[in-house]
Amino acid sequence: MDKINILFSEDEIAARIKELASELYQKYGDEEVVFVCTLKGAVFFACDLLKKYPGDARLEFLRVSSYEGESSTGKISLKMPLDAEKVNGKHVVIIEDIVDTGYTLEYIRKYVADMHPKTLVECTLLDKKARRVVDINPTYSGFVIEDLFVVGYGLDYDQKYRNLPYIGVVVK
Ligand code: IMP
Ligand code: MG
Secondary structure, eight states, X not given: OOOEEEEXXXXXXXXXXXXXXXXXXXXXXXXXXXXXXXXXXXHHHHHHHHHHOOSOEEEEEEEEEEEETTEEEEEEEEEEOOOGGGTTTSXXXXXXXXXXXXXXXXXXXXXXXXXXXXXXEEXXXXXXXXXXXXXXXXXXXXXXXXXXXXXXXXXXXTTBSTTOSSEEEEOO
C-alpha cells in the first residue's frame, strides 16, 4: 500500500463531527430532519454524524457521479434517485463528503430543492474552498482544506482507500 500522510486523525474527525451534530440539533431541536447522504463518499460521515445526532432523524440516499481519477468532469449524472415524497415538506440536510469545484453540490441542491423540502441546508465534512468554480457555499462544513487530493474516511482515489479510518494525502 502507498504511504499516506495523515491530515485529520480518527479522533479529530470524531471531535468535529460531534460539534457539527450539536450545531444541527440546536437548529432543529426535536423537529424531524431528513438527512440525505450522497453515495458513496459521504456514507462514513453520515453514519457517524447521525450516531451523534440526538434528534428525530431519517436517513435517505442518492448517488451521483462526476469524478474520474483526480479531476471532476463537471458533467454530473444521477445514478440513484431520491424518492420525492421522502423530502417533500421536510427539513432536509444534504450530507456531502467534500465540496471541490461545487458542480456536484449545486446539482444535488437543485435536484432536492425541486422536490420542495420545507427547509434545505448542506453539510459537508470537507470544503476545498480555493477550488470553487460554482458559487455555492455549504451551510455547515467540518474542515476547510487546501487544494490537496485527499483520501480515506469514505473518500476514494479510483475507488481505493475509502476504508481508511483517517483522512490523508497519498505520497506519490
Ligand atoms: P465537485 O463537483 O468538483 O465539487 O466534486 C465533488 C465530488 O468529487 C465529491 O463529492 C467527491 O466525491 C469528489 N472529490 C473532490 N475532491 C476530492 C478529493 O480530494 N478526494 C476524493 N474525492 C474528491
Ligand atoms: Mg461525493
